Amino acid sequence: MLTGMSTPPADDRTAIQVRGLTKSFTQSHVLRGVDIDVARGSIFALLGSNGAGKTTLVKILSTLLQADSGSARVNGFDVAGQAADVRQSISLTGQFAAVDEILTGRENLIMVARLRHLRNAGTLADDLLRRFSLTEAGARRVGTYSGGMRRRLDIAMSLVGTPPIIFLDEPTTGLDPEARLEVWRAVQELASGGTTVLLTTQYLDEAEHLADRIAILHEGRILVDGTLDELRALLPAAKVEYVEKQPTLEDVFLSLVGATPNGEQR
Ligand SMILES: Nc1ncnc2c1ncn2[C@@H]1O[C@H](COP(=O)(O)OP(=O)(O)OP(=O)(O)O)[C@@H](O)[C@H]1O
Numbered sequence: 001m002l003t004g005m006s007t008p009p010a011d012d013r014t015a016i017q018v019r020g021l022t023k024s025f026t027q028s029h030v031l032r033g034v035d036i037d038v039a040r041g042s043i044f045a046l047l048g049s050n051g052a053g054k055t056t057l058v059k060i061l062s063t064l065l066q067a068d069s070g071s072a073r074v075n076g077f078d079v080a081g082q083a084a085d086v087r088q089s090i091s092l093t094g095q096f097a098a099v100d101e102i103l104t105g106r107e108n109l110i111m112v113a114r115l116r117h118l119r120n121a122g123t124l125a126d127d128l129l130r131r132f133s134l135t136e137a138g139a140r141r142v143g144t145y146s147g148g149m150r151r152r153l154d155i156a157m158s159l160v161g162t163p164p165i166i167f168l169d170e171p172t173t174g175l176d177p178e179a180r181l182e183v184w185r186a187v188q189e190l191a192s193g194g195t196t197v198l199l200t201t202q203y204l205d206e207a208e209h210l211a212d213r214i215a216i217l218h219e220g221r222i223l224v225d226g227t228l229d230e231l232r233a234l235l236p237a238a239k240v241e242y243v244e245k246q247p248t249l250e251d252v253f254l255s256l257v258g259a260t261p262n263g264e265q266r
């Protein structure tokens with residue numbers, strides 16, 4: 001997890017701009033010329049199958065990996081030439097949770113706040129615990145948390161220092177439907193507060209539900225990039241047919257366990 005603070009250039013409405021980015025590993029050309037633009041304060045979903053290169057792209061944008069060619073600017077800063085400024089502008093919640101199991105949730109948050117030299121680490125930790133519905137669990141060791149609670153704590157930790165741009169690599173993989181809804185709510189809150197969110201996912205409904213723009217990464221390139229309506233318009237117009245609509249398994253599950261797709265309890 002990386003996090004920090006930086007003031008964005010005032011006139012720059014694009015949080016993330018990627019042009020012609022390529023990256024190869026010995027065996028494979030993973031990224032073959034990727035272009036994306038992410039507007040400030042928006043939620044951008046990057047879709048792709050296993051091995052499509054989503055994590056590779058996120059790592060390049062968060063300066064953990066160098067591209068072979070092309071350019072990427074994050075918060076107005078060049079990922080290759082201004083890596084320190086980029087790191088100050090972002091936080092990254094990786095594909096695998098980076099919380100310390102021995103510490104409590106609150107201690108994890110305080111540790112990150114101290115590492116960032118922030119004052120009022122305790123108040124900050126309590127605020128974040130509240131935002132992520134972890135107040136009661138805050139005093140417990142993370143080792144006792146469920147997967148969803150860990151994931152929420154992981155995201156909360158990446159928000160210490162209120163970075164303007166946040167990368168979430170598969171934030172809901174492995175979570176049960178209720179925990180997913182909680183993470184979705186947290187992501188929506190972030191964006192409504194002005195944070196730019198780039199997330200990767202393999203769940204199409206997650207992108208559909210959350211994202212302002214969706215890009216599909218396939219065979220090293222962005223196959224399509226647009227709003228949900230723009231992507232829908234790529235297919236032939238809908239036919240009017242009579243179909244009996246069966247509830248999805250998700251509908252059944254959520255109705256039995258008492259949550260709605262918007263995350264409110266029934
Ligand atoms: N350090 C590395 N060395 C060699 N190959 C790598 C390395 N990192 C990634 N790859 C390869 O690059 C390809 C893309 O991997 P990446 O992790 O970016 O995919 P992904 O879209 O995040 O997949 P997933 O959905 O499984 O997380 C894979 O074929 C992977 O094996």
Ligand SMILES: [Mg+2]
Nearest residue numbers: 054055095169
């Ligand atoms: Mg990945």
